Amino acid sequence: MLTMIDVHKRFGDVLALNGAGFSVERGRILGFLGPNGAGKTTMMRVIFDLVHPDSGIVTWNGIPVDAKARLGFGYMPEERGLYPKMKVVNQLVHFARLSGLSNDDARDAVEHWLGVLGLGDRADAKLEELSHGNQQRAQLAAALAPNPELLVLDEPFAGLDPIGVDSLSQTLRELSSGGVTIVFSSHQLDLVEDVCQDVAIINDGRIVLDGDLDQIKARSSRRRLTIDVDGRSWIPDLPDIEVVRNHGQDHCVVPDDAPVADILAVAEAAGNVTRFAFEPPHLTDLFREAVQP
Amino acid sequence: MSPWTQVWLLAKREFVERGRSKPFLVTMVILAVVIIAIGPVINALSGGEPEATTVGLVGVELRGIEDELETQGDLFEIDIDVVRFESMDQAENALEDGEVDAVLRDGNEVVFYDNTSAGLTSLIQRAVDTVVTVSTLEDLGLSEVEISAVQEPVPVSVSTIEETDLEEDAKRGAAFVGAILLYVSIIMFGQFVAMGTVEEKQNRVVEVVLSRVRPWQVLVGKVAGIGLLGLLQLTILLGAAYISAQLAGPTDIDVAAVGLPIIAGVFFWFILGYAFYAFLYAAVGSTVSRQEDLQGAIMLPIVLILPGYLLAISAAENPDSLLARVGSLMPMWAPFVMPVRIAAGSAAAWEIAVAVVGSIVGAVALVWIGSRVYRGALLRTGTKVKITDAWRAAAD
Structure with missing residues (x-):
């Protein structure tokens, strides 16, 4: 060791x-x-x-x-x-x-x-x-x-x-x-x-x-949230949200207690939801969070 | 694994890899061949055994002149050959071709080609005088015994108050050649150390090496490996010089008696001089990261070495001059100047002791200073590192 x-x-x-x-x-x-x-x-x-x-x-x-x-x-x-x-x-x-x-x-x-x-x-x-x-x-x-x-x-x-x-x-x-x-x-x-x-x-x-x-990842209080509406990235309007713009595949990082059901409802109201992923943060998310000033 | 085993491995790599590189081998073979050739070539140019002097005779011939010329030649220890010519034209052709050195015409005129020789003229003059006198005395009726009593030459012995010592000259000459060889070798192998240091920085391999060994081990291994190669080359070149001297063959000089102490001296002073300069070369080499920048960096050792070489030349001429004496005591120049003075017999024992101790102290100081700069500069790539910055960085 x-x-x-x-x-x-x-x-x-x-x-x-x-x-x-x-x-x-x-x-x-x-x-x-x-x-x-x-x-x-x-x-x-x-x-x-x-x-x-x-x-x-x-x-x-x-x-x-x-x-x-x-x-x-x-x-x-x-x-x-x-x-x-x-x-x-x-x-x-x-x-x-x-x-x-x-x-x-x-x-x-x-x-x-x-x-x-x-x-x-x-x-x-x-x-x-x-x-x-x-x-x-x-x-x-x-x-x-x-x-x-x-x-x-x-x-x-x-x-x-x-x-x-x-x-x-x-x-x-x-x-x-x-x-x-x-x-x-x-x-x-x-x-x-x-x-x-x-x-x-x-x-x-x-x-x-x-x-x-x-x-x-498991310990993290953050979650990665990726939503596509009508085939395009869709970012919800939430407090305490971090948006990651990534060449057409944007996602956001939110607290683990974010109101997922409410967000989904808003997204469905906006159009046809083609993707909805609420998952542990990726290493890039952890890295970005860790090194941010 | 002990640190010294690693140093040995590093030294071995330097020795083997540089020793089998083509440019090195080609240079060494050329040098050896040139050195071996020098002796016989000088021998051939200077004509080796002194040739006989040839005197031509033309026109009216004095009775007994041929024998008398040879007799006079014997007195002066000159081998005289006599050649007869039918006409002055033939004689002049022979003069022009260098077949004869002088022509005696009609027994009363000595003709040379372009330069006259007073020695040969007076020798011929004496021969003419003698045969004319003998013939006159014979005409007067003197017997052979009486004539030879009158004509018996009274030999005058010749000497110098200072003994001509061929070996002394040869010694000085050999020491001077040794100083040149030393100068060339120290510069050559010092450059190898500097180049090797820069190569390792430029290739970045130095970090791979330093993850296993300490900077001082790299430095000592490099200097030792290249130094051993230097000793090997010196052995070969001095061997070549020895063969060359044997081939040149002035037989009245004992080549072994003159050569071996000089050869031993060259080795001894090479080790001291190389140790002094190699660590300096390594230090300045470590301050740059590219071969292109090396020329500027090695000005420092070159500027230090050059006066040593010039002083050695001056000491060969005049070993007792103040310049030679002071130069032979300075640690950075002693390896070049002192051997010349020792060979000339002008160095006192205390002077030799001061030179040797000074060179050793100087070399040890350079090992210390060089190592520290090397350590401080080795992992800094990019622009040239100032020696003072490297010195300070090594304090960490």
């Missing part, structure tokens, strides 16, 4: 992390969300001491994380990069060995992960000879090569085509069912909703919402 508590970090005039913290249990997938500049990358870098926090605690299974513990973690930074002129297999073995694996174990692990990620036949190619998608896979392989217990991925889905997204989602699910703890950041909220059990949302250097996604 990874736990981060009360992490502070200031860069000059900018307070990047202001008491941020979350935890994720072994074998679970946590989606780490937040607007640009909220502190996601800084928080992930703190786990690897790439950024040294001004204060705060990072523990793994209850023990403060040190250099040795970090060797059991895999990290894929947002800024992708490997050695362009090195053979894929050689650099992955290099990284696995830097993480403490013996030469034989490193070779076995690299062979395994290249196979899992569909790069087995490209092992002897130089990185720069690979397609963009395969370079992404090699990058993930570099994070996986030491057979990590904790995998931290910064924007792993950025730049992937839909098939790449599906295949990475599948890989992450398999890893987590194999006991690997995964933290990844993303802006693709529906994807996070699909893949993650847990979420943590960071805003202005603080965690504003975190926990089990289903529980958060």
